[in-house]
Amino acid sequence: MPATKLDGTALAKTIRAEIAEQVAEHVGRGHRPPGLATVLVGDDPASQVYVRNKSAACAKVGITSLEHRLTPDTPQADLDALIDRLNADPEVDGILVQLPLPQGLDSKRALHRISPAKDVDGFHPMNQGLLLEGLPGLRPCTPTACMSLLAHHGVNLKGLRAVVLGRSEIVGKPMALMLLEQHATVTIAHSRTKDLPAVCREADLLVAAVGRPGLVEGFWIKPDAVVVDVGINRVEDEELAARIFAAEPKKLETLRAKGSVLCGDVRFGEAMQVASAVTPVPGGVGPLTIAGLLSNTLEAANQNR
Ligand code: NAP
Secondary structure: OOOEEOOHHHHHHHHHHHHHHHHHHHHHOOOOOOEEEEEEEOOOHHHHHHHHHHHHHHHHHOOEEEEEEEOOOOOHHHHHHHHHHHHHOOOOOEEEEOOOOOOOOOHHHHHHHOOHHHOOOOOOHHHHHHHHOOOOOOOOHHHHHHHHHHHHOOOOOOOOEEEEEOOOOOOHHHHHHHHHHOOOEEEEEOOOOOOHHHHHHOOOEEEEOOOOOOOEOHHHOOOOOEEEEOOOEEEOOHHHHHHHOOOOHHHHHHHHHHOOEEEOOEOHHHHHHHOOEEOOOOOOHHHHHHHHHHHHHHHHHHHHO
């Protein structure tokens, strides 16, 4: 029997409706609407789309979004100065610096400069430290999104063998901490892990966050495992597509029709034949990540009052 598709779009819609209600209540109590400042440096087309989507999502729930655009040749000192201004601005509850930054700019320095109270991406070392200690704080949106999806679908994490593929600060590491907090037994795998397929096959829950299209093949997955695919990859190469979409002819058709197609790190068609539940890409973790950002902005607004 094919696996259950873990739909993130429908859940994100419900969460966004709840946030819209909470924002209305916040405003009803006499506060101004929460304000999210986005900072986009340069003209990377994907980043422009992400920022546009985030602003549109804010507007739909009543959060004010304040967009700041800087040219690709902006010196670090100017970016620092903008972040300082936003940190001090009483109209701004949350600050999001869209990554990646153009070459020559230090993203860690920028992220560390954001006030932890306005760090709605949850990337500041203070918030990462609070997560490590299991204390309340603003938490990274993508792993939070994965956790809500798992909770919504009633996945009991206690005692589960979880493998997180990827060890980035924004996804892999916080994901592993959140799973550990919920009593899963967690392995973090990465590019130097030996015999990756065998490590992944031990997982009752496999979370893939590597940014490599279709890396995880069907035989890497333990029968009846739950698979969460965080990766978002654009594939244009037909040869690669023919390999990774062998069990998903519709993706191949889209690629041929449009010249490119989005996919995750997991071969979805193959995973659906082995796992018990799998998130699709698009329509899995992605929509929930934006919902997490809205929720963090509201939380920051409540805390910053
Ligand atoms: P990242 O910073 O590039 O980290 C990738 C991780 O994957 C690294 O730890 C790397 O290992 C590991 N890795 C790379 N190639 C590998 C391989 N062949 N075998 C095993 N491990 C490998 O990426 P990220 O920011 O965490 O993002 C990961 C993916 O999630 C990307 O596709 C990104 O677009 C997507 N993403 C999606 C959302 C969403 O809302 N759904 C949000 C954020 C990111 P090393 O540490 O050893 O180099």
